[in-house]
Amino acid sequence: MSFFLQLLFSGIVLGLVYALAALGFVLIYKASRVVNFAQGQFIAIGAFLAYWAMVSLGAPFLLAAALALGLTALLGFGVERVFLKRMVGQPIIAVIMATIGLASLLDGLIHLTPYGAGNFSYPSFLPAGGVTLLGVQISYAQLLAVGFTLLFLLAFTWFFQRSTLGVAMRSVADDQMAAMSLGVSVERVFALAWAAAGLTAAAAGLVVGTISGLNLDALVHIGLRVFPVVILGGLDSIPGAVVAGILIGVLENLAAGFLDPYVPGGGTRDVFPFLALLLVLWFKPHGLFGTEEIERV
Amino acid sequence: MRNPWAQTGNYRTSYRQDTSIFATHRELVSLLLFLGFLLVLPQFLSRTQVFILDLILVYSIAVLGLNITTGYAGLINIGQAAFMGVGAYTAALLAPQGLPFWLVVPLGGLVAAFFGFLVGIPSLRVKHLYLALATLAFQVVFEWTVGHLPLLKQGGAMDMPRASFLGYEAGFRNHFHFWYYVALAILVILALFFRNLLRTRYGRALVAVRDNDRAADAMGMDPGRTKLFAFALGAFYAGVAGVLYAYLSRAVVIEDYTFAVSIKLLAMAIVGGLGTLVGSFLGPAFLELLDVNMEALSNLIKALGFSVAGVDVASALRPLAFGLIIVLFLMFEPRGLYNWWRLVRSYFRTWPFKY
Numbered sequence: 001m002s003f004f005l006q007l008l009f010s011g012i013v014l015g016l017v018y019a020l021a022a023l024g025f026v027l028i029y030k031a032s033r034v035v036n037f038a039q040g041q042f043i044a045i046g047a048f049l050a051y052w053a054m055v056s057l058g059a060p061f062l063l064a065a066a067l068a069l070g071l072t073a074l075l076g077f078g079v080e081r082v083f084l085k086r087m088v089g090q091p092i093i094a095v096i097m098a099t100i101g102l103a104s105l106l107d108g109l110i111h112l113t114p115y116g117a118g119n120f121s122y123p124s125f126l127p128a129g130g131v132t133l134l135g136v137q138i139s140y141a142q143l144l145a146v147g148f149t150l151l152f153l154l155a156f157t158w159f160f161q162r163s164t165l166g167v168a169m170r171s172v173a174d175d176q177m178a179a180m181s182l183g184v185s186v187e188r189v190f191a192l193a194w195a196a197a198g199l200t201a202a203a204a205g206l207v208v209g210t211i212s213g214l215n216l217d218a219l220v221h222i223g224l225r226v227f228p229v230v231i232l233g234g235l236d237s238i239p240g241a242v243v244a245g246i247l248i249g250v251l252e253n254l255a256a257g258f259l260d261p262y263v264p265g266g267g268t269r270d271v272f273p274f275l276a277l278l279l280v281l282w283f284k285p286h287g288l289f290g291t292e293e294i295e296r297v
Numbered sequence: 298m299r300n301p302w303a304q305t306g307n308y309r310t311s312y313r314q315d316t317s318i319f320a321t322h323r324e325l326v327s328l329l330l331f332l333g334f335l336l337v338l339p340q341f342l343s344r345t346q347v348f349i350l351d352l353i354l355v356y357s358i359a360v361l362g363l364n365i366t367t368g369y370a371g372l373i374n375i376g377q378a379a380f381m382g383v384g385a386y387t388a389a390l391l392a393p394q395g396l397p398f399w400l401v402v403p404l405g406g407l408v409a410a411f412f413g414f415l416v417g418i419p420s421l422r423v424k425h426l427y428l429a430l431a432t433l434a435f436q437v438v439f440e441w442t443v444g445h446l447p448l449l450k451q452g453g454a455m456d457m458p459r460a461s462f463l464g465y466e467a468g469f470r471n472h473f474h475f476w477y478y479v480a481l482a483i484l485v486i487l488a489l490f491f492r493n494l495l496r497t498r499y500g501r502a503l504v505a506v507r508d509n510d511r512a513a514d515a516m517g518m519d520p521g522r523t524k525l526f527a528f529a530l531g532a533f534y535a536g537v538a539g540v541l542y543a544y545l546s547r548a549v550v551i552e553d554y555t556f557a558v559s560i561k562l563l564a565m566a567i568v569g570g571l572g573t574l575v576g577s578f579l580g581p582a583f584l585e586l587l588d589v590n591m592e593a594l595s596n597l598i599k600a601l602g603f604s605v606a607g608v609d610v611a612s613a614l615r616p617l618a619f620g621l622i623i624v625l626f627l628m629f630e631p632r633g634l635y636n637w638w639r640l641v642r643s644y645f646r647t648w649p650f651k652y
Contacts, residue, residue: 035426035429083624083628086628087627087628090627090631092426093367093371093373094627094631096373096426096429097373097563097567097623097627098623098624098627098628100375100560100563100623101564101619101620101621101622101623101624101627102620102624103620104560104564104616104617104619104620104623105616105617105620105621105623105624106620107616107617107620108613108614108615108616108617108618108619108620108621109613109617111612111613111616111617112610112613112617116612116613117612224433224437227430227433227434228434231427231430235426263445264445264447267441267444267445270437270441271437271438271441271442274433274434274437274438274441275434275438277430277431277434278431278434278435278438281419281423281427281430281431281434282418282419285419285422285423285427286423
């Protein structure tokens, strides 16, 4: 039983990371119908920026985290201004492929830095050990990750429900024409969505980095895991991203815990989310909370 | 059609003329001349140079398939390398049993087509992006499955036997030459099929469904079945390319069929010009030659001492260049190299007049 609870808890922590990463993805998709294949690269850039600030500049964790969040948000903003803005009005295939190209481009840029290969970990700033609850070992890093993620999600909820900008973004997602006629700058909302995506990606990168260390391939892979999450949750649903993120995280952890002994070579956690993705696409393509597209001639 | 040899305008007066492959005799003759040139070309090149040509030919076949799924039917496929891999692993299992290569090639294509059909099933209900994600999921599941199957040596090298044809053995010296001619022959057949596809109702249905699937539906086409057909056909091309790649490199390794290769194939299709026949050759040729020179470039950077400790320049330059090329072409020349080819050709066609 405690084995199951242990898997469940670490699955929830992992799922919260996925939820954060998926949140940024859904924001962009909702605002501009663009699918961001570069989310994994954003995550990696955010995580390594914090590492760089801590190790090379000697900044304390909070300052480094703030710097990473800010710079990655700026990067998202810049990417929208330089590349995506010029592609407005092009067929959706072209835009999707542009973000695939962008992902490859950012990948190459990270490989040009010393962080391209090898494992890194943040200088430890937390006491070792943790607390035991119901027979489940919870490290301080995990505890911090859960707190940080929940704080982030709460802040985003407040932003979308209460702030003027958040309401403007929701209105653009709902109906671009109507929003425009009410004086909302759609262009600004697009750029903001990308900045917010950069922000959440960096947050996800920070959380992963604190829990399990930094490795470029692993971080970029989280960007791919976002797809099963958003498909399961529904592409345009923010609560869906959070729920599905936790679901996928738990599912993949349980699979790893209970199925790996029976699979030669193990590693079921790498494939399970994608099997789930294929199944969802076959049987419930619009996910748990996504709006079903109804087409009229 | 005043003069069958030269044409300065469009003189087509019947539907039959409009669907003809060659507008003038000159086009046919120049194509035949070019094919003849390709036939004698390897005799003047070294083995490594022929190997690069082989790679271009094989990738051209895979890109032709991609141009059917993504170019004609408008379904983004980011798992084309996995379909190549299905063909290659089929070959790795069948060829050592003593099957001749001319049987293994279509079989590999058919197995890949079956998987393409499976992956395309969601297209019966959803569009664009969801399908791109289905192909992505297939790519990941494929890599994982191969990496865990002892039957496939868990992604390690599976040896491929040498081939022979009508008593002609492909040995060490003529290996690349042998596969050059085989790949060229298969490419010509598949390219002819590709070119003719748009003259059939099946091919036209692909384009109709891409442009507006509701209108196509209203006119009696079945969008779901058309998309499945596109997926299966594109995967067939990839499977054939995979078998050829397996024979060519004499071993099947998972590294040749990863996500990065899928991106490379997509870049080739975009650079060449999506949905164009000529682009399917220009794109692979351009990117493969770039790839070869990338190694030289990274060696140059290393020799000049610009490299930082712990940085692998070669592995950084590749994704950087491919990504940059995809983005730049999409932004500034979405019609690809094919458009440049078209401009050059129309200049010569009307020469000495300006238009």
